[in-house]
Amino acid sequence: MQTILNFIIKHNHWFLFVLFEGISFMLIVQFNNYQGATFFTSANSMAGNIFGATKNMVEYFSLGTRNQELLAHNSELMNEVVQLRSQIAELQNEAAMRGDTIVRSYSSQFKFNTANIVNNSLNKLNNFIVIDKGKSDGVEAEMGVFSSKGVVGIIYLTSEQYSLVLPLLNSKSNISCRIQGNSEFSTLQWDGKDTRYSYLVDLPKYTHFERGDTVVTSGFSSIFPAGIPVGSIESLEESLDGMFYRAKVELFVDFGELSSVFVVGNKGHNEQQILESNIPKE
Amino acid sequence: MTGTYLIRIRNIILLILVQSLIFNRIHLFGYATAAVYLIFLLKLPRYTSRNELLLWAFIMGITIDLFGSTPGINAAAATLLAFVRNPILESFIQKSNPEDLTPGIPSMRFGGYMSYATICITIFYTALYILELFTIRYPMTLLIGVASSTLLTILFILVTEKFSSK
Incomplete structure (x- = not known):
């Protein structure tokens, strides 16, 4: 007994070392598996508050550019509204002439919310973004996040005030996309290297497209509305097994420059999830 | 004794803030x-x-993990560094050196301190990158990441050493 005690006292630093490494590994593993571990991320309120305060200070220096960007986006949206209104009017006229009464309303399906970015990382293989809207603002996991330029990512975890976003620049990110003007869809994945590029990994070989074509969201995942821009095709190569094309996509969003984003929730998302979960697994 | 600990805690808070608010946002290349x-x-x-x-x-x-959304990764790597620090330090100084020696260029000369710091930082970053990449097979990314990050850290250590010695 005495020898065991002596041994433990003599080598106590080994036990401390194993204990600390054990806790660290538990955290690493837990964060990868267990979705509720918001405390040990920067989505917790203390880190969120400190990042929010520094952001408030730094923000002033870029107000001019942000303003320009918002104005540009505004005018784009105005143009679109005018165009769509005239289209609706035309269609309603047509429907009235035919005596149709079927008018589908799309406007209520998606709900938009704005948020500011309080923390952002670019240099890791699994990057995360923290935004200042959480459960109390109606943000939930698996909502889509995009900026005025294009898709940013998907909400991963939420706390009361803050949310953790899984951006395109994360090796776990999978977003269903298609090339504009094409009906084939494919998955966008990041290889962990250059923050300007991501890859469409499983494009069928019969897909026709050219360099510079725009990649947009497909709308199949029910997280994003269809047609939100993602990037443009930069180059093309065959996948390792030669069955598909692998396209390098230059992302529209500059993740280093991001400051405010939109969060989009789909009211039909839960319904679609439940339906899809009933698909029998092989 | 209490004084040294108060200063240490102040230094820790300062370093953590500087690290998470400034240095974690600098990614060269x-x-x-x-x-x-x-x-x-x-x-x-x-x-x-x-x-x-x-x-x-x-x-x-x-704490750094808490700010950077990387739970456990920095903690694991820093704990490893702390565990191997004393043997590495001992191998670069004489037995006869005073017990309260503070590692630095004045006490260990340039070569001694640089080798000590380089070995420690390399161990830290190797552990950090392996933990971060975990299931992914990019040996080149690992090598470049460890080498460039170690170099950059050593550069900043040199700068602080120059300022504190004056």
Whole structure:
């Protein structure tokens, strides 16, 4: 007994070392598996508050550019509204002439919310973004996040005030996309290297497209509305097994420059999830 | 005694803030980041026990993780560094050196301190990148990341050493 005690006292630093490494590994593993571990991320309120305060200070220096960007986006949206209104009017006229009464309303399906970015990382293989809207603002996991330029990512975890976003620049990110003007869809994945590029990994070989074509969201995942821009095709190569094309996509969003984003929730998302979960697994 | 600990806690808070608010946002060439908060562990005096080193390292690592959304990764790597620091330090100084020697260029000469710091930082970053890449097979990314980040950190250690020696 005495020898065991002596041994433990003599080598106590080994036990401390194993204990600390054990806790660290538990955290690493837990964060990868267990979705509720918001405390040990920067989505917790203390880190969120400190990042929010520094952001408030730094923000002033870029107000001019942000303003320009918002104005540009505004005018784009105005143009679109005018165009769509005239289209609706035309269609309603047509429907009235035919005596149709079927008018589908799309406007209520998606709900938009704005948020500011309080923390952002670019240099890791699994990057995360923290935004200042959480459960109390109606943000939930698996909502889509995009900026005025294009898709940013998907909400991963939420706390009361803050949310953790899984951006395109994360090796776990999978977003269903298609090339504009094409009906084939494919998955966008990041290889962990250059923050300007991501890859469409499983494009069928019969897909026709050219360099510079725009990649947009497909709308199949029910997280994003269809047609939100993602990037443009930069180059093309065959996948390792030669069955598909692998396209390098230059992302529209500059993740280093991001400051405010939109969060989009789909009211039909839960319904679609439940339906899809009933698909029998092989 | 209490005075030294108060100063240490102040230094830790300062380093953590500087690390998470400034240095974690600097990524040279998309790879290199500098872990300046390790300076605290490197500069603790020679007599510091392994237990104490481990405790400081774990506290700092876990706080940096908390700010950077990387739970456990910095904590694990910093704990490893703290565990191997004393043997590495001993191999670069004489037995006859005073017990309260603070590692630095004045006390260890340029070559001695640089080798000590380089070995420690390389161990830290190797552990960090392996933990971060975990299931992914990119040996080149690992090598470039470890080498460039270690270099950048050493650069900042040199700068702080120059300023503090004056």
